[in-house]
Amino acid sequence: xxxxxxxxxxxxxxxxxxxxxxxxxxxxxxxxxxxxxxxxxxxxxxxxxxxxxxxxxxxxxxxxxxxxxxxxxxxxxxxxxxxxxxxxxxxxxxxxxxxxxxxxxxxxxxxxxxxxxxxxxxxxxxxxxxxxxxxxxxxxxxxxxxxxxxxxxxxxxxxxxxxxxxxxxxxxxxxxxxxxxxxxxxxxxxxxxxxxxxxxxxxxxxxxxxxxxxxxxxxxxxxxxxxxxxxxxxxxxxxxxxxxxxxxxxxxxxxxxxxxxxxxxxxxxxxxxxxxxxxxxxxxxxxxxxxxxxxxxxxxxxxxxxxxxxxxxxx
Amino acid sequence: xxxxxxxxxxxxxxxxxxxxxxxxxxxxxxxxxxxxxxxxxxxxxxxxxxxxxxxxxxxxxxxxxxxxxxxxxxxxxxxxxxxxxxxxxxxxxxxxxxxxxxxxxxxxxxxxxxxxxxxxxxxxxxxxxxxxxxxxxxxxxxxxxxxxxxxxxxxxxxxxxxxxxxxxxxxxxxxxxxxxxxxxxxxxxxxxx
Numbered sequence: 001x002x003x004x005x006x007x008x009x010x011x012x013x014x015x016x017x018x019x020x021x022x023x024x025x026x027x028x029x030x031x032x033x034x035x036x037x038x039x040x041x042x043x044x045x046x047x048x049x050x051x052x053x054x055x056x057x058x059x060x061x062x063x064x065x066x067x068x069x070x071x072x073x074x075x076x077x078x079x080x081x082x083x084x085x086x087x088x089x090x091x092x093x094x095x096x097x098x099x100x101x102x103x104x105x106x107x108x109x110x111x112x113x114x115x116x117x118x119x120x121x122x123x124x125x126x127x128x129x130x131x132x133x134x135x136x137x138x139x140x141x142x143x144x145x146x147x148x149x150x151x152x153x154x155x156x157x158x159x160x161x162x163x164x165x166x167x168x169x170x171x172x173x174x175x176x177x178x179x180x181x182x183x184x185x186x187x188x189x190x191x192x193x194x195x196x197x198x199x200x201x202x203x204x205x206x207x208x209x210x211x212x213x214x215x216x217x218x219x220x221x222x223x224x225x226x227x228x229x230x231x232x233x234x235x236x237x238x239x240x241x242x243x244x245x246x247x248x249x250x251x252x253x254x255x256x257x258x259x260x261x262x263x264x265x266x267x268x269x270x271x272x273x274x275x276x277x278x279x280x281x282x283x284x285x286x287x288x289x290x291x292x293x294x295x296x297x298x299x300x301x302x303x304x305x306x307x308x309x310x311x312x313x314x315x
Numbered sequence: 316x317x318x319x320x321x322x323x324x325x326x327x328x329x330x331x332x333x334x335x336x337x338x339x340x341x342x343x344x345x346x347x348x349x350x351x352x353x354x355x356x357x358x359x360x361x362x363x364x365x366x367x368x369x370x371x372x373x374x375x376x377x378x379x380x381x382x383x384x385x386x387x388x389x390x391x392x393x394x395x396x397x398x399x400x401x402x403x404x405x406x407x408x409x410x411x412x413x414x415x416x417x418x419x420x421x422x423x424x425x426x427x428x429x430x431x432x433x434x435x436x437x438x439x440x441x442x443x444x445x446x447x448x449x450x451x452x453x454x455x456x457x458x459x460x461x462x463x464x465x466x467x468x469x470x471x472x473x474x475x476x477x478x479x480x481x482x483x484x485x486x487x488x489x490x491x492x493x494x495x496x497x498x499x500x501x502x503x504x505x506x507x508x
Contacts, residue, residue: 018357031357035350035394039484045491049461057464075356077363084498087438091446092462094439211482238482246337255388260336294337295485301342306484 014047019064020071036255038292038304052078052085163268173264174276178202178230204278206232209291212306219288221311228281235293235308240266240273242295246302247277250290252309258283263296286314321375329375333389347371347390349495351397358401366404370397438505445500453493460490 016022017030033040054060055068072078207222222231235247245266249259259279266273275293290309294302321329333343348367355363373396378384384392446454459475462468476486 020357031354031398032391032394034357035347035354035397036388036390038390041350042488042491045495046487049491049494053461054464059464074359077352077356080502081498083438084442084501087435087442087501088461090435090439091442092458095458212484239480239485241481241485248335255391257335257388301339302337303485303488306482 010043011047014044015051015064018044018048018051018072019067021067039307042304048081049085052082053089056082056085056089167267169265169267174278176262178278202229203227204230204232205281206234207310208234208274209236209308209310211236211238212293212308219309219311221313223313223315224281224284225315230278231281231284231312232276232278233291233308233310235275235277235291237266237273237275237305241305242266242297242303244296245275245305246294246296247275248292248294249277249279249283250292252288252290258289284312284314286312288312321372321379325375325379329371329378332378332384335389344371347393351393354397355401355404360401360404361408366397366400370400373400438501441501441504442497445497445504448500449493449497456486457490457493457497460486461494 013022013026013030017027020027022030030040030044034044035041051060051068051072055065055072060068073082203225205222205224205228207220209220222233224231243265244263246263247261248257250257261277264275264277266275268274277291288309288311290307292307293305295305296302330341330344333347348371351367351370352363355366360366370393374389374393377396387395446458449457456475456479460472463471472486473483476483479486481489
């Protein structure tokens with residue numbers, strides 16, 4: 001579900017919500033989203049972590065800092081969260097100090113002139129050491145360049161092989177979805193033998209949906225004519241992070257799931273990786289919908305990738 | 316508080332309903348419980364964990380009695396029940412600042428951190444151990460994600476997402492999950508002797 005089309009306004013709203021500074025009605029709306037909406041719940045988590053970090057780093061405005069102390073710190077659980085944030089900050093500072101100390105000791109060890117200041121500069125030795133250092137760096141850079149080239153070529157080869165495999169799998173998945181769509185239509189009391197062997201006569205409409213971003217511009221629309229059998233949506237991915245995916249079609253008004261896919265794999269779209277889903281046009285009314293896409297890792301539970309909103313226009 | 320205790324089959328039915336057909340191995344339940352605890356905590360309830368368990372128990376009980384709940388999504392239904400539990404809590408308990416001050420650690424004392432260096436070192440020691448328990452990839456992600464301040468942090472996160480080939484959303488969610496894991500680990504280890 002799109003929180004709004006203005007990301008920085010959203011972040012400010014979340015901050016005010018966490019500081020107890022929102023009007024009651026607005027706060028109640030966010031209370032509901034914090035439990036019922038996956039994407040919002042994670043955004044709220046992230047906003048809370050950033051707020052706490054900003055407090056311990058002294059980055060809050062005086063008004064926000066005052067409200068933080070008065071409201072946010074009134075809970076034992078949240079005090080613990082701030083203590084952990086202070087611990088993380090101290091951890092970061094100590095790690096940075098360790099790195100700086102190590103760098104200083106390396107510079108000191110590499111400079112024989114500094115180690116023996118009484119002897120002054122020795123030009124030939126100085127020139128030899130610099131020349132050796134430059135040559136070493138040049139060799140390292142060249143070796144690094146060769147390594148990077150090799151890695152890139154290997155990656156390209158793997159990518160081509162992987163794309164071939166996923167395209168083949170993608171074609172099989174599309175075929176399966178078409179058959180599932182056909183089954184859904186059969187259940188709407190059409191004669192059994194009307195479409196049994198006529199998959200090629202299914203009428204479809206399709207729409208490409210851009211990757212979910214905070215600042216979505218216009219809502220993509222799909223025109224569904226009478227007699228349309230299937231709606232095909234191509235969900236563009238910013239990155240193909242998971243071996244499998246699952247999509248759900250949701251009505252944002254009632255928050256009900258209307259349709260859910262089986263496990264899907266990403267295929268190669270015209271502008272990068274994409275997931276293709278299709279479902280019966282009869283599920284849709286003239287309103288907005290959202291396709292929630294989850295990534296399924298090899299181990300562990302599914303993760304929310306994002307929501308793809310779109311509008312249905314019936315003609 | 317409800318005295319109803321779910322049977323194993325009722326609890327399994329509840330988990331399946333919560334999963335909405337995608338087996339999460341109990342992860343959905345834990346996530347829902349976490350959100351409810353945060354909700355009750357934000358509403359300044361004294362025992363958010365108990366109220367979260369009360370909410371989930373009532374939902375499971377209703378599901379067992381009715382056989383199915385189809386008018387609302389599971390997450391939405393949990394919110395509706397949580398709202399009722401919260402309103403009952405308000406009627407039951409006198410919610411005043413005096414009550415909050417009576418609970419150790421729940422006051423709005425601006426001096427959050429215990430000033431003693433011993434407790435600071437103990438926290439850092441536990442934090443170090445908990446970070447070591449993460450995979451190298453997760454450890455690097457969480458330390459890089461929360462490093463720096465202001466605009467440098469925003470830019471660093473953008474570059475981190477690019478390097479890990481993650482969308483900004485996916486990176487944020489992953490960082491939150493890892494941080495939650497570290498927070499739980501530190502909290503558990505600090506309560507140990």
